[in-house]
Amino acid sequence: MFDFIQAVLDGILFGTIYSLIGIGFTLVFGVMHKINMAYAAASIGAAYIGLVSASAMKAASAWVVFGCSLVAGGVLGFLVYLICFHLIPLRNENATLMSTVGMLLLADELISHATTGAPQNYPATLEDVMFRFGEMSMRGDLVVVFGVSVVCTAALLLLLYRTRLGLATRAVAQQPIAAQLCGMRVAQVNTLTFVITGVLGGIAGALICSAVGSLSILLTGPLTVKGLIVTVIGGLGSVPGAIVAGLLVGGLENVFQHFRGVTERDMYVMLLLFAFLIFRPGGIFAKGQGRD
Amino acid sequence: MLELERVSRHFGGVRAVDGLDLKVRDGEIVGLIGPNGSGKSTTVNLVTGLFSLTSGQIRFRGQDIAPLPTHMRLQGGIARTFQNIRLFGQLTVWQNLWVAQNSPADRAKRGFFSRWLGGQSGVRDEIVSLLEFSGLAHKQDELASNLAFGEQRRLELARAMATKPKLLLLDEPAAGMNSEEIGQLRERILKLRERGLTILLVEHVMELVMGVTDRIAVLNFGQKIAEGTPAEIQKDAAVRKAYLGGDAAAAEGGS
Known part of the structure; x- marks a missing residue:
C-alpha cells in the first residue's frame, strides 16, 4: 500500500513538468488555434543550449544551467514563431502544422548532431537528498522539480489573470476580431505568447534533464507525445485543464509503471488518451459532453 | 469625419x-x-x-x-459594436473595459510597467463612469458571458466607448x-x-x-x-x- 502511495506521490511530483509542457501547447492553441508540434523538441533544445552555455561560462551549477535554459527557451520560442508561423501564411490550417512538424524533426536532428547522439550528463539540483516522512520518502530533486514548476505555473497564472498583458492575451484568444478593434495587436500578443511558453519550455526541459540525470535525443519524442496527451485531456486551450491533466498523467503513469512495469506503462497512458477522446472529448473541465 | x-x-x-x-x-x-x-x-x-x-x-x-x-x-x-455580440466572455465586465483602453492618450499615460503588468490608477474613474452610463455598475465583477442579453449589448457599447x-x-x-x-x-x-x-x-x-x-x-x-x-x-x-x-x-x- 505504501509503495502504491509512494508511486502516486512521485508521479505527481514529476507530473508538474508535464503540466508545464501541456500549458505551453495549450496556451498557443488557445491564442492562435494552432498546434505547435515543435514545442517539446524546442524545450529540450533550450535545455541543451542552457547546458552548453553554462559550461562555456565555467558555471556548471544546476541553477545557472536552469537560468540559461530559460533564456534560450524564450529565444527559441521567438524563432519558432518567426519561422513556423509569422513567415508562413496562416490562412492554410495545415501549413503551420507541417512547418512545426518540420521544426520538430529539424530540432531533433540538430540536437542529435550536436551531441553526436550520445546522452549528455546533466547537473542535478539536490543529489542524493531524501525527505522522509515515516514510511514515505521524497527524492530531493523531484521536490525541486515540483517547487520550480509550481512557482512557474503560479507566475504564469498571475500574468494571465491579473495583468493587462495577460488579459489582452486572453481577449485575443476569445475574440480576435473584437480584440483588434479594441486596439490590441494580435501579432504582438502571438509573439509574446511564444516567448512566454518558450521560457516555460526551457525551464521544463532543464527540469526533466536534471531529474533524469542526462540530456538525450530520446527525450523529445516521448515528451512531445505526453505534452499532446496532457493538452487533449486538459481540454485544448484550457490552462487549468493542462495543470490538472499533467498531474493526472504523471500520477497514473507511475501507478501503471508500479503495477505493470516500465515497458507497458505508456500503452496505458495512450489508452487513457482514447478514453478521454471518447468519453470527455472536451477535456477535464469541459462543460457537459460534446464534440463541437 | x-x-x-x-x-x-x-x-x-x-x-x-x-x-x-x-x-x-x-x-x-x-x-x-x-x-x-x-x-x-x-x-x-x-x-x-x-x-x-x-x-x-x-x-x-x-x-x-x-x-x-x-x-x-x-x-x-474608429470603434464599433457587432451585430452578433463579441465580448471577451471569460473576462469580467470591468476587465472588458480595462483591456479596451488603448487610445493613444491612454497609452501615453501608461508607463512601461502599467502598460504590461497592471496599475489601474488613472483609468479607474473612466471605467466607473462608463459602467454608470451603461447601468452595469453593480455587475462589474461578473464574467461577461454570464450577463443577460441586453446587458451584454450595453457592455459592448461601453467597451467601444472605452477606446475613446x-x-x-x-x-x-x-x-x-x-x-x-x-x-x-x-x-x-x-x-x-x-x-x-x-x-x-x-x-x-x-x-x-x-x-x-x-x-x-x-x-x-x-x-x-x-x-x-x-x-x-x-x-x-x-x-x-x-x-x-x-x-x-x-x-x-x-x-
Whole structure:
C-alpha cells in the first residue's frame, strides 16, 4: 500500500513538468488555434543550449544551467514563431502544422548532431537528498522539480489573470476580431505568447534533464507525445485543464509503471488518451459532453 | 469625419458593395438601412478594415485609411459594436473595459510597467463612469458571458466607448431588444452625440432609426438607392419598393 502511495506521490511530483509542457501547447492553441508540434523538441533544445552555455561560462551549477535554459527557451520560442508561423501564411490550417512538424524533426536532428547522439550528463539540483516522512520518502530533486514548476505555473497564472498583458492575451484568444478593434495587436500578443511558453519550455526541459540525470535525443519524442496527451485531456486551450491533466498523467503513469512495469506503462497512458477522446472529448473541465 | 468614395467590395461575382458614396459629417448621426444582404454590414467591415476594398477610397478625418490595419484604425478613433455580440466572455465586465483602453492618450499615460503588468490608477474613474452610463455598475465583477442579453449589448457599447472613439459604428444594436430597451438605447445614443461623437447606425429597427438619425442612406444590392432625412426616406418610392417588393409598392401606390 505504501509503495502504491509512494508511486502516486512521485508521479505527481514529476507530473508538474508535464503540466508545464501541456500549458505551453495549450496556451498557443488557445491564442492562435494552432498546434505547435515543435514545442517539446524546442524545450529540450533550450535545455541543451542552457547546458552548453553554462559550461562555456565555467558555471556548471544546476541553477545557472536552469537560468540559461530559460533564456534560450524564450529565444527559441521567438524563432519558432518567426519561422513556423509569422513567415508562413496562416490562412492554410495545415501549413503551420507541417512547418512545426518540420521544426520538430529539424530540432531533433540538430540536437542529435550536436551531441553526436550520445546522452549528455546533466547537473542535478539536490543529489542524493531524501525527505522522509515515516514510511514515505521524497527524492530531493523531484521536490525541486515540483517547487520550480509550481512557482512557474503560479507566475504564469498571475500574468494571465491579473495583468493587462495577460488579459489582452486572453481577449485575443476569445475574440480576435473584437480584440483588434479594441486596439490590441494580435501579432504582438502571438509573439509574446511564444516567448512566454518558450521560457516555460526551457525551464521544463532543464527540469526533466536534471531529474533524469542526462540530456538525450530520446527525450523529445516521448515528451512531445505526453505534452499532446496532457493538452487533449486538459481540454485544448484550457490552462487549468493542462495543470490538472499533467498531474493526472504523471500520477497514473507511475501507478501503471508500479503495477505493470516500465515497458507497458505508456500503452496505458495512450489508452487513457482514447478514453478521454471518447468519453470527455472536451477535456477535464469541459462543460457537459460534446464534440463541437 | 468619414467619406466613402465609389467604394466597392466584390466577393467573386457578388457585388456586396458597389460604387457606394457616403459622407458622415462631424457630430452627425447617420442611419444606414436596407434589406438583408444589401451590403450594410460589409460597409461597416470595410470601414473597420476587416475586409479590404475592391476599389474606391475611404477617408477618415481627411486621411486615406484603406492601407491601415484594423488596430491602427482604432487608434485614429474608429470603434464599433457587432451585430452578433463579441465580448471577451471569460473576462469580467470591468476587465472588458480595462483591456479596451488603448487610445493613444491612454497609452501615453501608461508607463512601461502599467502598460504590461497592471496599475489601474488613472483609468479607474473612466471605467466607473462608463459602467454608470451603461447601468452595469453593480455587475462589474461578473464574467461577461454570464450577463443577460441586453446587458451584454450595453457592455459592448461601453467597451467601444472605452477606446475613446470619435466615430462609432453601431451594427444593429437594437436586434433582439424589446421596445422598452430600444427606448433606453435611443436615450443612450443621443447622450453619446451630446458628448461629441459621430455615429453611423446600421439598423433594421425603424423605431430606432427614425427616432435618432439626422440623415438616412438606404442600400439595396450594394448600391445607395436613396438618402435624406427620416421624413423624406419614409415617403421615398424606391425605398418602399426595396422593402415591400415591387408588387406591394405598386399595389399600395395604386390604391
